[in-house]
Amino acid sequence: MAVTIIWFIWMDRNDAKYRNITMNHKRIIARTKEKINILYKANLFKNCHFRGFKFVIKKLCNVYVENKEEAVSKFVKWIKPKESVIKINTDGSVATGKWGCGGILRNADGILVFYFAGPLSSCSVPFAEVIALYQALKIALSKGILRVWIEVDALLVYIFLILIILVMLRIFIFLGRLKVCFLRWIMWFLIFGEKVMLVLIFWLVWVQV
Structure with a gap:
């Protein structure tokens, strides 16, 4: 299609140079559009030839029908992992x-x-x-x-995994702090627990008396 457009630009330029006909962009577009329609109807142009600039052909050609099932090539490379992975x-x-x-x-x-x-x-x-x-x-x-x-x-899966890791990290941090508090409570009980128990016993005995 690009060659067709260039061809008619070149023809219009020759007309201007050798035949003294002023160049006109509307004439170039009309000629290009007519030629593309003729080639398309003759099956010399197909949908696959318009891949990458369909928006242009929609403006130039009124017989183009988009093929929604048109195959699209995609290069996929599998990168191998490290050993034992x-x-x-x-x-x-x-x-x-x-x-x-x-x-x-x-x-x-x-x-x-x-x-x-x-x-x-x-x-x-x-x-x-x-x-x-x-x-x-x-x-x-x-x-x-x-x-x-x-x-x-899927980018959303990566985001989901990152959120899970962050949540688990917060949980581990919370459990670590809880563990420290629990150990401090045990140490306090071991140090002051016996004295507290004696005070409670004396208080109960005093109340009964």
């Missing part, structure tokens, strides 16, 4: 009336250790991603796998 890749998917999740566990050589997939009840995409990760970790623990590298494609 198992890499976990999970994914959750939600479609119209369908929900599911799955995952795969592989070692440093890329050899399959375990995989799983299954349907879910009605849920959101983040929930499906979290369930997939939960199932993968559950399987890893059942297999005695403790060193793992988790890889998911």
